[in-house]
Amino acid sequence: MISADRTLVDKIRLQFRRSESIRGYTLLSPTLLIVLLGLLFPLIILFTLSFWKQEYVDLIQTFTLKNYGDFFEKKIYYLILYRSIRISAFVMFVTVLLAYPLAYFIAFHVQKNKMIWIILVTIPFWTSYLLRVFSWKVILGYNGVINSSLLSLGLISEPLEFLLYNPFAVVITLAHAWAAVAILPIYVSLEKIDRSLIEASRDLGESAVATFIRVTLPLSLPGVIAACLLVFIPTVGDYVTPALVGGTRGIMIGNIIQSMFGKALNWPLGAALSIISMLTVTAAVCLLLGATQLFKKKVS
Amino acid sequence: MSEVIISIKNVVKDFGSVRAVNNANFDVVKGEFFSLLGPSGCGKTTLLRILAGFEVPTTGTIEIDGQDVTLNPPNHRPVNMVFQNYAIFPHLNVASNIAFGMRKSELSKVDLQEKIDQMLELIKLPGYGDRKADELSGGQRQRVALARALIKQPKVLLLDEPLGALDKKLREQMQIELRQLQQHVGITFVFVTHDQEEALTLSDRIAVMSQGDVMEISSPADLYENPQSRFVADFIGTMNFFRCTLKDFSDGVAVGESKELGSVRIQCSEPVCAVNQDFTLAIRPEKLALEFDSVEDSVNSVKGTMGPSAYLGDRSHFYIYLQGREDPVSVALQNLSGSLEHVRDTDREVCLTWSDDNCVMLADYE
Structure with missing residues (x-):
């Protein structure tokens, strides 16, 4: 008996040692479990919910496509989703455009103490997200830092109203909030580039600008794509920033979904809107990846 | 040009x-x-x-x-x-x-x-x-x-x-x-x-x-x-260096005196230093010959003791100790007949010889 037990344990142990994939899945299993419990089940619930109906406080648990129908019939949801995508795309564009030079600077021009620069980049993250949004409110507000400075300098006679409560304020606030998330992946991809490749391009007759377009940018593309996704995906669903600085013109899909689960009390419609916005984001991401593939092909 | x-x-x-x-x-x-x-x-x-x-x-x-x-x-x-x-x-x-x-x-x-x-x-x-x-x-x-x-x-x-x-x-x-x-x-x-x-x-x-x-x-x-x-x-190849003093120069032949080698003759168009001054004599390992039988001390030859040796396939390196010199002199011989196993006995008396046109005079010395 004892020897049989031993061989069984040994067999398992042997299998474990032999198989790379078993070891891999073992390593992954805690995370996998959390993802399953914390993401897959809520998703299933959300998906089911989106085919139900809300009548006042009661959930009618019969299958209906009414919520999806509402989305396509009532233009408001569709327009707000479109606006969310547009604002997020713009945030992504602005953030990555501003992050790239900074990441480039740290990767190529900082010789010593790169770590200090990296830490400096993350400083905005040291305060809460809410505080950062409020500070932008203070900066951009009617009696805010910009307006009062311009007033006291005599450059304007009345406070500027276009600074706050519009999509522009949302873009500025989000771009600032997500800057570090964009800088870090771009920095890592730039840091990995062998400097002799850049020298080789110069040696083969290309100017600094052409070298950037033909060598540096394509080789840092993985970092740029990662930055794009990391900024775009979460900002589409953001509802804190638009709620605080967006005003009525800056409302995004996240605000609608939040109200559906809150004040408006229409969970099934909120669930349907969530599902639709997830699918839209997926489609937009696919489009982005397709575009980068095209760029890669064009360069080579 | x-x-x-x-x-x-x-x-x-x-x-x-x-x-x-x-x-x-x-x-x-x-x-x-x-x-x-x-x-x-x-x-x-x-x-x-x-x-x-x-x-x-x-x-x-x-x-x-x-x-x-x-x-x-x-x-x-x-x-x-x-x-x-x-x-x-x-x-x-x-x-x-x-x-x-x-x-x-x-x-x-x-x-x-x-x-x-x-x-x-x-x-x-x-x-x-x-x-x-x-x-x-x-x-x-x-x-x-x-x-x-x-x-x-x-x-x-x-x-x-x-x-x-x-x-x-x-x-x-x-x-x-x-x-x-x-x-x-x-x-x-x-x-x-x-x-x-x-x-x-x-x-x-x-x-x-x-x-x-x-x-x-x-x-x-x-x-x-x-x-x-x-x-x-x-830096290029291996070289044996010996410190010498120039004693005489005439008819394209320099005569030097070395503590380790005794009297040496070097063919050169012009010596690198004046008479009675020091120079470095440099000889490549493959330009040195080993004699095992007639161990007679004469010009451009010196007696020594066989030290360790190394077999390198196409050639062998021998290290010969000379009296009054700490580092052994390196000699390279082609392995023309077998692996030269028969001559490798350490402590054996040998004679190093070289020809007067196969060595180099260098002005700098250590």
């Missing part, structure tokens, strides 16, 4: 307080295979990078084909470089790598493709155009780097230790190919290496560098047979 293609004039390069290149002053002739040889940190790579345009000299000028290019950026110089790690663009395939520098050429698409195919043929990788960079072996990468530079038809090709990363057999094969290629395309090569054997094999002329200084510029044979300084003699 051959045409000068590169003219390096009074070039100094400082990195902070470190002087990487100290007053380099020489010409490279069109079509020659010129090597910069020296131990690591001697400034040879810095000098090459100055030629390529990646470094600007602190003082001095660089002329290439009669034009002062000292301040020109790398993309405005008629030179191309093969990098030490080859610097093959990982996001491009072999054909695109080779065509990288041809963006501004006037060639049509068809002509360019033909040119790329020619280059692939030249580097013996036909049909490799669609391969990705990471599918190539070290030797293949090196060839692609060569083709990428040669397709630009530069006036000078700069090579920064291009064979350093290859294993011995492949390196030897690439040396021969590189030499043939250079003669075939007729482009001037400036080649940086720390491997003296490689430099001797490949070069028409070699500049030996040490700590930023260009010590000597000569043909491989001259550097080996008639080095002008102790550093060069020591």
Whole structure:
């Protein structure tokens, strides 16, 4: 008996040692479990919910496509989703455009103490997200830092109203909030580039600008794509920033979904809107990846 | 007189307080295979990078084909470089790598493709155009780097230790190919290496560098047979050094006296020092002969004791101890009959002999 037990344990142990994939899945299993419990089940619930109906406080648990129908019939949801995508795309564009030079600077021009620069980049993250949004409110507000400075300098006679409560304020606030998330992946991809490749391009007759377009940018593309996704995906669903600085013109899909689960009390419609916005984001991401593939092909 | 293609004039390069290149002053002739040889940190790579345009000299000028290019950026110089790690663009395939520098050429698409195919043929990788960079072996990468530079038809090709990363057999094969290629395309090569054997094999002329200084510029044979300084003699190959005092010079024969060797005769057109002054006598290991039977002390011969020996396949190294000398004298013998096993007994009395035209007088001594 004892020897049989031993061989069984040994067999398992042997299998474990032999198989790379078993070891891999073992390593992954805690995370996998959390993802399953914390993401897959809520998703299933959300998906089911989106085919139900809300009548006042009661959930009618019969299958209906009414919520999806509402989305396509009532233009408001569709327009707000479109606006969310547009604002997020713009945030992504602005953030990555501003992050790239900074990441480039740290990767190529900082010789010593790169770590200090990296830490400096993350400083905005040291305060809460809410505080950062409020500070932008203070900066951009009617009696805010910009307006009062311009007033006291005599450059304007009345406070500027276009600074706050519009999509522009949302873009500025989000771009600032997500800057570090964009800088870090771009920095890592730039840091990995062998400097002799850049020298080789110069040696083969290309100017600094052409070298950037033909060598540096394509080789840092993985970092740029990662930055794009990391900024775009979460900002589409953001509802804190638009709620605080967006005003009525800056409302995004996240605000609608939040109200559906809150004040408006229409969970099934909120669930349907969530599902639709997830699918839209997926489609937009696919489009982005397709575009980068095209760029890669064009360069080579 | 051959045409000068590169003219390096009074070039100094400082990195902070470190002087990487100290007053380099020489010409490279069109079509020659010129090597910069020296131990690591001697400034040879810095000098090459100055030629390529990646470094600007602190003082001095660089002329290439009669034009002062000292301040020109790398993309405005008629030179191309093969990098030490080859610097093959990982996001491009072999054909695109080779065509990288041809963006501004006037060639049509068809002509360019033909040119790329020619280059692939030249580097013996036909049909490799669609391969990705990471599918190539070290030797293949090196060839692609060569083709990428040669397709630009530069006036000078700069090579920064291009064979350093290859294993011995492949390196030897690439040396021969590189030499043939250079003669075939007729482009001037400036080649940086720390491997003296490689430099001797490949070069028409070699500049030996040490700590930023260009010590000597000569043909491989001259550097080996008639080095002008102790550093060069020591750096290239193996050399036995003996301190001597010059006693007499007449009719092209110098007579010296050494504590270890006794009386020595050296054939030379002119002695390196005045009579009664010290000089260094340098003798290559293979220029020394061993005699086992007649152990008679005479001019250009000395008695010694057999020390350890090493068997190297084609030859054997013997280390002979002399009276009054701590380091053994190194002697190399061809293994013409077997492994010379019968003469390897240590502590055996032997006699070292050499001919008076096979040794070198050096002015500097330690």
